[in-house]
Amino acid sequence: MISYGKQFIDSSDIAAVRKVLRSNWLTQGPLINKFELKLKKYFGAKYCSVVSNGTGALHLAGLALGWKKGDIILTSPISFLASSNCILYSGATPDFIDIDKNNYNIDINKLEQKLKKLKSSSKKVVAVVATDYAGNPCNWKDLRHIASKYNIKLINDNCHAIGATYYNDKSYAVKYADVVTHSYHPVKNITTGEGGAVLTNNKEISEKVNVLRSHGIIKSSKATLLKKGLWHYEMNELGYNYRITDIQCALGISQLKKINKFIKRKKEIARIYDEQFSRDSIFKIPKVEKNYGHAYHLYPLQINFNQENEKRFFFNELYSSKIKLQVHYIPIHLQPYYRKNYGFKRGDYPVAENFYKKEVSLPIYFSLKKNEIYRVINKIKIFLRKK
Numbered sequence: 372m373i374s375y376g377k378q379f380i381d382s383s384d385i386a387a388v389r390k391v392l393r394s395n396w397l398t399q400g401p402l403i404n405k406f407e408l409k410l411k412k413y414f415g416a417k418y419c420s421v422v423s424n425g426t427g428a429l430h431l432a433g434l435a436l437g438w439k440k441g442d443i444i445l446t447s448p449i450s451f452l453a454s455s456n457c458i459l460y461s462g463a464t465p466d467f468i469d470i471d472k473n474n475y476n477i478d479i480n481k482l483e484q485k486l487k488k489l490k491s492s493s494k495k496v497v498a499v500v501a502t503d504y505a506g507n508p509c510n511w512k513d514l515r516h517i518a519s520k521y522n523i524k525l526i527n528d529n530c531h532a533i534g535a536t537y538y539n540d541k542s543y544a545v546k547y548a549d550v551v552t553h554s555y556h557p558v559k560n561i562t563t564g565e566g567g568a569v570l571t572n573n574k575e576i577s578e579k580v581n582v583l584r585s586h587g588i589i590k591s592s593k594a595t596l597l598k599k600g601l602w603h604y605e606m607n608e609l610g611y612n613y614r615i616t617d618i619q620c621a622l623g624i625s626q627l628k629k630i631n632k633f634i635k636r637k638k639e640i641a642r643i644y645d646e647q648f649s650r651d652s653i654f655k656i657p658k659v660e661k662n663y664g665h666a667y668h669l670y671p672l673q674i675n676f677n678q679e680n681e682k683r684f685f686f687n688e689l690y691s692s693k694i695k696l697q698v699h700y701i702p703i704h705l706q707p708y709y710r711k712n713y714g715f716k717r718g719d720y721p722v723a724e725n726f727y728k729k730e731v732s733l734p735i736y737f738s739l740k741k742n743e744i745y746r747v748i749n750k751i752k753i754f755l756r757k758k
């Protein structure tokens with residue numbers, strides 16, 4: 372079965388994990404710090420905290436920024452649920468901004484219009500969660516400008532864009548956003564099985580995340596231990612268990628060594644799809660603007676299906692040929708939970724809804740072979756010709 376994404380594990384990954392299994396530390400050992408150092412270096416961040424998954428990273432980001440009931444946080448509907456659910460975890464209220472039809476990221480003009488409107492009604496918008504959808508960076512220069520103008524914080528849900536560049540800079544994410552989150556789920560550009568990280572250049576945010584990822588426990592100083600006993604620890608605020616293991620960090624360190632070659636291959640695959648699907652107006656290929664370095668976690672192709680059910684038939688047909696495509700994403704505001712609890716409805720975000728009707732995520736991963744790429748291309752073209 373050819374899937375839309377897949378991890379690549381080689382013998383050096385296996386050796387790294389095996390080494391940890393034979394060591395004294397399975398979790399919270401020396402590799403936590405080592406993985407954090409490597410990530411800091413690669414992504415140009417002053418601080419990094421590795422955690423158990425990308426959702427936990429987003430939850431901790433919101434907590435570290437002090438989100439609470441009454442706060443409004445804006446995000447876009449074309450992202451994974453976690454980008455919006457993290458707002459609910461802290462009791463704050465989510466609201467959406469439609470996507471830009473050209474890059475599928477949050478629409479910057481609509482964001483500014485909404486901020487103006489909410490400000491005049493004295494509603495308290497405190498932050499924006501912006502996803503670099505599919506691996507294509509948002510317009511971070513403009514986002515930064517708007518955030519400073521309206522005094523709001525920026526979270527870059529960077530889970531798709533691990534290894535992307537913006538104006539030739541792979542440390543763009545921490546430069547423009549206050550907090551950056553990663554996921555190392557197997558379909559992402561590098562994997563630790565489950566895993567994630569919070570990256571930032573802000574010391575306070577980082578310290579808060581470090582405490583909250585492990586129950587809110589503060590490690591006692593040597594002096595306190597001597598005074599109160601060697602077993603002493605203290606909890607002053609409510610935290611969680613979002614710890615990651617040394618086993619996962621060993622895999623992460625080994626995977627990070629391969630990130631450049633993973634992305635290089637993904638770009639090669641994307642060029643083949645671009646070339647094959649740009650000739651027919653039934654398709655729309657993802658556009659990458661000058662100065663943007665797409666990391667191709669996904670290759671979102673838009674297809675003009677001409678009947679309501681055609682996309683469903685298309686998926687079934689490809690599945691029967693052992694090609695398992697995916698759709699990213701069902702717009703978050705259309706999920707029953709969001710409709711029921713927040714009153715969102717069909718038609719609220721027309722660009723996102725139209726994108727959803729057309730979007731198909733094509734297979735794109737390091738080990739995808741040339742003959743498999745062309746099998747996917749041919750099956751798609753044959754299906755659409757038959758109709």
Ligand SMILES: Cc1ncc(COP(=O)(O)O)c(C=O)c1O
Pocket residue numbers: 424425426427450451453454502528530531553554555556565566567
């Ligand atoms: C944009 C985005 N944000 C957050 C997450 C959550 O990451 P995780 O699955 O590691 O919790 C994902 C993962 O699919 C994602 O794609």
